[in-house]
Amino acid sequence: MAEIRVQHLRKAFGDFVAVQDSNFVVEDGEFFVMLGPSGCGKTTTLRMIAGLELPTGGQILLGGDDVTMLRARERDIAFVFQLFALYPHMNVRKNIGFPLLAQGMPSAEIRTRVEETAKLLRIDHLLNKSVSGLAGGDRQRVALGRAIVRRPKCFLMDEPLGTLDTEFRDLMVHELRELHNRIRATTVYVTHDQMEAMSMADKIAVMNHGVIEQFGSPREIYDRPATMFVADFIGSPPMNFLGFGGGLAKGAREIIVQGAKVAVPEVREDIAPSDMALGIRPEHIRFDDSSKLRGAIYGTEYLGTTQIVAVETADGIIKARVPAEIRLSTGDHVGLTLSSARLSLFEKGSGRAVRTAIHDVASERRAQHG
């Protein structure tokens, strides 16, 4: 197992820049997820780590060794493909043993290793079956088996659950994380599904247009999004934005949104007057008739324990997640109260988050860890 260090990584296909200046470190034994919409460069980054694409610039270090320009087979990594890429002309046993055959391992040893691996994944009863008859989940396990049988430096997975049915997917998310807890292998996992990312990752990098927008733990990314893109991409429904104007002074604790005063976490930097946005997660909105921030109910989505209520305000529709018991009907006027401590502020132009007191917690925690 090894740490993966990516420095100034860049990849261009002709005029199109797929990845620009990526920097991140995946620590030894960490489960790292690259998350982003399709075409954001996450798969290209993964393929460069694997050696299936060569970068246009930058460096990739695997366990301290520079592997940037090495061939895939010289890197000692394992890759799980979205379509599994199980060899249809081999049975399960041969598929799993295929990487060991490349190393010239004696067949008796291959046998033991394959059987150990199959047991770990609970597919030992399938070893002599043809891969074409397997169910989606079992194919996935065979693909994982082929990856872990080699005990490589790290695992790279490209949307491995993308083709599975939803029920299998939830099961496999759980299994993958459990497997990771057992073998503690450095893993880079690419997905566009935020639920997979949030439930499995130790660290997440959110990518967009070839740029890493934010790198952090699932909690950091959800609670303190670094950009409006991250805030909008993570969460279902995503974070709401309410526009406001004017600058911010260091130490400010209040802003004016749609004529209503809203308390915000203490601002930690001076911002010149410009278009700004206040970011609110749907679950941080409560209905309170005394509030000056008002809107009309536009529609509701009943989810059982909670309901998502769309409220039309002067600045467009925002969504609130409120207890299911509250009775509401379309057209009702409501006042909105926001949980001040959990609000984010953004500069609309750059999309960047303004430093406020919510970031203090993070730096304190980091200091404690350090």
Next chain:
Amino acid sequence: MSLTTAHSVVAPSSNSKRIAGTIIVLYALISIVPLLWIFATSFKTPPDSIAYPPKILFQPSLEGYCNLFTTRTRQTPEYINSLGPATGFCDETTRKRNMVIAGPSNFLPRFVNSLIIAFGSTFCAVFLGTLSAYGFSRFKVPLADDLLFFILSTRFMPPIAVAIPIYLMYRELGLSDTALGMILLYTAVNVSLAVWLLKGFIDEIPREYEEAAMIDGYTRLQAFWRTVLPQATTGIAATAIFCLIFAWNEYAFAALLTSGTAQTAPPFIPTIIGEGGQDWPAVAAGTTIFLVPILVFTILLRKQLLRGITFGAVRK
């Protein structure tokens, strides 16, 4: 009002199945009649073969096969009677026609030539075709589209249109009437077909298989050999059959460029007619034997061929 089962829009009704079946059987019968006729003629005696009205029922004889494999000379009955007892069936039959066997005919060496040239050129065309198709399918080849068009363009005119230049070139290069020359020629004609057919098949094989193998520690060539080739067998088999049929049946170039040592069966078989009257049974026997290799090859590969020609029609 009676209840009827709703008819399915996808499954053919039993009526249409019956009609389709009848048409197929009729067509198969029509196609097979000439083959059966040739097969029957090969077992007739020369008089039976030209009898009118044609004989459907006849006493089968191996005379045609005897005549195919031997050359014979006409002799006086006195000479024939002076010979010792006949050494076998062929000897006996020949003597009845006032002839004696002079020696083996050229059929066997010509047939062997056909085997060597057809299978040799098929192997070369499929081998080169697979490698180039893989290259075109997986790598960024400069001017790939133009090259592929160029390869295809060699098929735009009938090959025989270039017969004269090839004849002259072959004479200069000493390739006339050599097996090597014929293998090169048939390979050149077939390789364009092979590249195009195989490129289609290889394009359908996801790259992930080779990528997985390369990550698992194999070189590209090993990955190609162990993951792409086994999955391309259907395509390779289908392509091989097409190439083989062309090379096996080709007549025009063979007639023009081979006359002796490298002559193939197609230009040889018609020459049998001339020897001692119109020997249709011998010609039919030659044709029957000539059909066997293709028949065997196609039957051996029929599964792959069927899957091959319907490839891509159904999502896997």
